[in-house]
Amino acid sequence: MPPVASSQTNTAFEGDSSVRYGPALTLLASLFFMWGFITVINNTLLPHLRSVFELNYTQTTLIESVWFIAYFVASIPSAKLIEKIGYQKSLVIGLLVMAAGALGMMLAASIPSYGVTLAMLFVIASGITLLQVAANPYVAVVGKPETASSRLNLVQAMNSAGTMLAPMFGAYLILGRSKGGTATSDVVLTQAERIADAQSVILPYGLVAVVLVILAVIIGRFPLPAMGNATQRLAPEERAKLSLWKHRNLVFGIPAIFIYLIAEIGVANLFVNFVSQPDIANLTHEKAGQYLTFLWGGMMVGRFLGSAIMQKVDAGLVLAAFSVGAFVVMLVTVFTTGPAAMWALILVGLFHSIMFPTIFTLGIKGLGPLTEEGSGLLIMAIAGGALVVVQGWLADAYGLQTSFLLTAACELYVLFYALWGSKTTSQPA
Numbered sequence: 360m361p362p363v364a365s366s367q368t369n370t371a372f373e374g375d376s377s378v379r380y381g382p383a384l385t386l387l388a389s390l391f392f393m394w395g396f397i398t399v400i401n402n403t404l405l406p407h408l409r410s411v412f413e414l415n416y417t418q419t420t421l422i423e424s425v426w427f428i429a430y431f432v433a434s435i436p437s438a439k440l441i442e443k444i445g446y447q448k449s450l451v452i453g454l455l456v457m458a459a460g461a462l463g464m465m466l467a468a469s470i471p472s473y474g475v476t477l478a479m480l481f482v483i484a485s486g487i488t489l490l491q492v493a494a495n496p497y498v499a500v501v502g503k504p505e506t507a508s509s510r511l512n513l514v515q516a517m518n519s520a521g522t523m524l525a526p527m528f529g530a531y532l533i534l535g536r537s538k539g540g541t542a543t544s545d546v547v548l549t550q551a552e553r554i555a556d557a558q559s560v561i562l563p564y565g566l567v568a569v570v571l572v573i574l575a576v577i578i579g580r581f582p583l584p585a586m587g588n589a590t591q592r593l594a595p596e597e598r599a600k601l602s603l604w605k606h607r608n609l610v611f612g613i614p615a616i617f618i619y620l621i622a623e624i625g626v627a628n629l630f631v632n633f634v635s636q637p638d639i640a641n642l643t644h645e646k647a648g649q650y651l652t653f654l655w656g657g658m659m660v661g662r663f664l665g666s667a668i669m670q671k672v673d674a675g676l677v678l679a680a681f682s683v684g685a686f687v688v689m690l691v692t693v694f695t696t697g698p699a700a701m702w703a704l705i706l707v708g709l710f711h712s713i714m715f716p717t718i719f720t721l722g723i724k725g726l727g728p729l730t731e732e733g734s735g736l737l738i739m740a741i742a743g744g745a746l747v748v749v750q751g752w753l754a755d756a757y758g759l760q761t762s763f764l765l766t767a768a769c770e771l772y773v774l775f776y777a778l779w780g781s782k783t784t785s786q787p788a
Contacts, residue, residue: 383583388517389574390450390494394487395521397457397567398426399627399655412473416629416754416762423628424745425477427620429484430491431742437492447583449493454575456486461568468560519659523652601729609733611780612722615773617743619714622685622769624744625762626707629751630654633704633759640701650701654708661712669717678717679777682770685710689767693760700760707766714773721781 412418441449460483467475603609631647634640640647661681668677688710691703719737726733753762 383581386578386581386583387494390454390490390578391518392521393571393574394457394490395518396525397483397521398487399522399525399651400563400567412471414473416632416751416759417748418473419628419632419751421748421751422477422480423624424748425481426484427624427742427744427747429481430488431739431745433485433488434492434739437489440489441493446493447578449489451575451579453486453489453493454571454578456489457483458486458568458571458575460484460486461564461571464564465561465568468564519655519662522655523659525655527649527652603726603729603733603736605784606726606729606733607784608724608781609722609726609736611776612718613736613740615718615776615780616715616722616737616740617746618769618772619711619718620741620743621746621749622766623711623714624747625750625766626704626711627651627654628747629754629759629762630704633763634701636759638696639760640698650705653705657705657708658712661709662716664709665713665717669713674717674721675777675781678713678721678781679774681710681713682774682777685714686767686770686774689763689770693763693767704763710770718773718776718781721776724781725783 437449437453440452444452460479460481463479463482464476467479630651631644634647634650635642635644640650642650665677665681685707688703688706692700692707695703722737723733750762750765753765
């Protein structure tokens with residue numbers, strides 16, 4: 360997931376050249392890598408679970424919906440926990456919660472149980488939420504304020520690296536070691552084969568749990584620089600005079616984030632099943648999972664490309680151009696077959712790349728002292744990913760390929776936001 364913006368500054372660090380931030384930032388970058396890695400493992404896990412538990416598309420996408428429901432539910436409790444125990448201890452707890460969920464996935468695989476799998480994914484996602492809420496603001500303020508943007512971009516690049524490597528890991532250790540993953544499209548497994556396939560999850564999640572515990576121990580013992588005093592919020596009487604809802608760019612930006620997440624998560628979750636179909640690429644789930652690397656790699660390339668373009672071109676216009684590109688390739692995905700449809704779906708990753716950070720930046724523009732509150736609302740909108748279950752229902756009712764018309768419709772809302780909804784109002788806050 361993209362990093363959470365923070366309006367905090369840290370006066371304790373200003374002008375202090377004696378503090379070395381490089382080792383701390385390197386360590387924290389590993390957290391961004393790990394939650395990007397684990398999140399994308401789901402994209403190879405979903406087709407695996409679909410064959411193991413004989414799930415329809417609605418039940419399959421419900422798995423990802425649980426992931427985003429956890430993100431929504433755990434965000435406020437995470438903020439309260441950080442307020443009580445501090446950032447460093449919260450990072451440790453977040454990693455340990457994720458490790459507990461990974462161990463729980465090993466239990467779910469040994470039973471095997473769809474219900475326990477959902478519960479353990481909720482636990483893992485809750486741990487990632489705590490990391491998101493703790494690590495992003497910390498990275499934003501640790502070090503010199505004028506280099507905050509550089510630090511956030513650096514760790515986001517590590518997040519992208521995790522999303523690129525995860526499909527290869529999942530394809531090899533999950534899909535490549537299972538009967539369902541190495542067979543042709545939607546093979547029907549025997550009971551014994553389903554149990555064997557379920558147990559193929561034990562090794563990769565065991566490895567993930569070990570890495571998470573090691574990271575928790577290292578971070579717990581690492582001398583992370585203190586954050587110092589954060590910027591004070593407005594006094595209640597001053598805050599009462601201001602209104603978030605007078606800012607059109609925020610009001611339309613919240614649903615823009617919500618709707619965009621439906622598009623991004625729907626493409627990633629159903630990618631393997633889509634390209635595995637006989638009339639698309641006729642690949643095994645293992646081979647199809649490897650192509651996810653191109654989807655996420657396109658997102659990484661698009662971020663660098665979009666960042667360079669925005670140095671000279673208005674961000675709203677760039678967002679509009681990318682949304683048109685996404686809409687066009689989704690129409691190609693829906694109305695063509697064979698390699699053209701597969702590569703069109705891969706290409707949407709390139710166009711999706713800049714959407715979250717650009718919508719987020721445009722959404723908080725001009726909020727002034729309300730920036731922190733506006734940022735919180737935009738982050739909560741990430742829960743829109745839970746509505747990917749709607750695409751699952753469409754796939755069951757009208758066909759998997761047709762269901763991507765929902766994605767195309769989401770791109771049109773982003774286009775509307777880029778051209779009109781993102782414009783700041785002249786009204787005072």
